[in-house]
Amino acid sequence: xxxxxxVTYGCQMNVHESEKLAAILKGQxxxxxxxxxxxxxxxxxxxxxxxxxxxxAEGNIGALKNLKAERPDLILAxxxxxxxxxxxAEALLKKFPFVDIVFGTYNIxxxxxxxxxxxxxxxxxxxxxEKEGPIDESVGYDRSGGVHAYVNIMYGxxxxxxxxxxxxxxxxxxxxxxxxxxxxxxxxxxGGIREITLLGQNxxxxxxxxxxEPEFPELLEQVGDLPGKFRVRFMxxxxxxxxxxxxxxxxxxxxxxxxxxxxxxxxxxxxxxxxNRRYTAEDYxxxxxxxxxxxxxxxLTTDIMVGFPGEREEDFADTLKxxxxxxxxSAFTFVYSPRKGTPAAGMPDQIPPAVKKRRITELxxxxxxxxxxxxxxxxxxxxxxxxxxxDLKKKGFLCGRTEGGRLVSFxxxxxxxxxxxxxxxxxxxxxxxxxxVV
Numbered sequence: 001x002x003x004x005x006x007v008t009y010g011c012q013m014n015v016h017e018s019e020k021l022a023a024i025l026k027g028q029x030x031x032x033x034x035x036x037x038x039x040x041x042x043x044x045x046x047x048x049x050x051x052x053x054x055x056x057a058e059g060n061i062g063a064l065k066n067l068k069a070e071r072p073d074l075i076l077a078x079x080x081x082x083x084x085x086x087x088x089a090e091a092l093l094k095k096f097p098f099v100d101i102v103f104g105t106y107n108i109x110x111x112x113x114x115x116x117x118x119x120x121x122x123x124x125x126x127x128x129x130e131k132e133g134p135i136d137e138s139v140g141y142d143r144s145g146g147v148h149a150y151v152n153i154m155y156g157x158x159x160x161x162x163x164x165x166x167x168x169x170x171x172x173x174x175x176x177x178x179x180x181x182x183x184x185x186x187x188x189x190x191g192g193i194r195e196i197t198l199l200g201q202n203x204x205x206x207x208x209x210x211x212x213e214p215e216f217p218e219l220l221e222q223v224g225d226l227p228g229k230f231r232v233r234f235m236x237x238x239x240x241x242x243x244x245x246x247x248x249x250x251x252x253x254x255x256x257x258x259x260x261x262x263x264x265x266x267x268x269x270x271x272x273x274x275x276n277r278r279y280t281a282e283d284y285x286x287x288x289x290x291x292x293x294x295x296x297x298x299x300l301t302t303d304i305m306v307g308f309p310g311e312r313e314e315d316f317a318d319t320l321k322x323x324x325x326x327x328x329x330s331a332f333t334f335v336y337s338p339r340k341g342t343p344a345a346g347m348p349d350q351i352p353p354a355v356k357k358r359r360i361t362e363l364x365x366x367x368x369x370x371x372x373x374x375x376x377x378x379x380x381x382x383x384x385x386x387x388x389x390x391d392l393k394k395k396g397f398l399c400g401r402t403e404g405g406r407l408v409s410f411x412x413x414x415x416x417x418x419x420x421x422x423x424x425x426x427x428x429x430x431x432x433x434x435x436x437v438v
């Protein structure tokens with residue numbers, strides 16, 4: 001039939017949904033290529049969580065204007081969170097009239113139909129659902145993660161943090177049935193996958209919208225109890241919902257990684273209140289203490305935002321203190337970006353860009369120092385690594401990650417790929433560890 005290229009922006013959820021788009025395209029006879037210039041169909045799967053992601057997507061869409069003029073049969077499609085925003089799809093088509101297909105997050109399973117309509121002669125296909133529909137289990141995924149795979153356990157979010165666009169473009173929380181999740185995970189393990197990441201905007205809320213389904217701790221236990229040796233991770237956890245039941249399950253099952261991603265966003269209780277996070281800094285620290293009491297070696301990662309409206313110097317100082325206190329293994333740090341339609345976008349006391357820049361620079365420096373110290377503490381230790389790829393920077397070296405998610409490079413035969421390997425750490429840097437197989 002032809003060739004395709006998918007360009008993905010944003011979170012793991014988008015990456016996983018691009019695997020669904022790939023499956024739909026392959027099902028219609030298309031094969032993947034590396035460059036848009038070589039493709040017959042180009043799909044942009046967009047993100048709108050931060051302004052920078054939208055700008056990059058629009059810049060790359062606009063860059064194909066001349067290619068589309070040279071090749072009118074080229075089909076350009078845009079989907080994802082950016083297009084699901086109210087009025088955004090129409091504005092995008094006005095700005096980029098050469099785009100052929102636009103659809104949103106609620107109807108990604110229908111992409112094959114829209115592609116057929118466009119090939120059948122329909123000039124423009126604009127399809128946006130105003131409300132989330134039932135979960136469609138009939139469309140599969142063309143996974144490209146080697147020995148790792150994502151598995152959605154739920155969609156949507158009910159939390160409405162004041163800065164976040166996600167509930168408006170992903171809809172309300174909808175959980176998959178556990179039998180479907182377990183069937184999918186078992187099939188992946190039987191097919192050679194060795195690491196599963198369970199995905200949801202707030203995995204801790206899993207099952208609460210369904211009658212007769214297990215809640216997240218029970219689901220996690222059921223996945224971990226499947227036969228074989230493998231790893232299970234999950235993200236993202238909302239601190240207000242993480243409980244001791246989850247931590248007890250992690251401590252019990254050897255297949256569940258002692259690793260939790262727990263976004264704090266701010267170390268100031270006042271800023272957390274303005275963010276509508278529904279916990280205080282003290283609440284968060286109590287959760288950290290609970291985790292480390294049960295799982296002393298648990299890796300903790302987080303998300304931290306600076307420059308939220310009204311953030312005073314003392315609020316930022318509280319964030320630095322919390323980071324010093326918790327000593328995260330790593331952190332995704334970012335500057336607050338106003339999102340149209342969210343309460344925070346209209347709040348007073350927006351922070352000047354220069355102040356945001358200074359604060360993010362200071363925060364990153366602090367977290368980098370902590371991450372380097374924690375990495376250096378692993379020198380001389382033997383860790384288990386899932387070998388999942390060749391180190392492209394070092395000939396004869398493989399790479400993989402520890403249970404805590406740290407990247408490790410080590411000399412090894414490609415026959416080790418897909419296996420769990422014991423590696424003694426010899427050197428440590430900010431981005432990766434280096435070791436030898438033992």
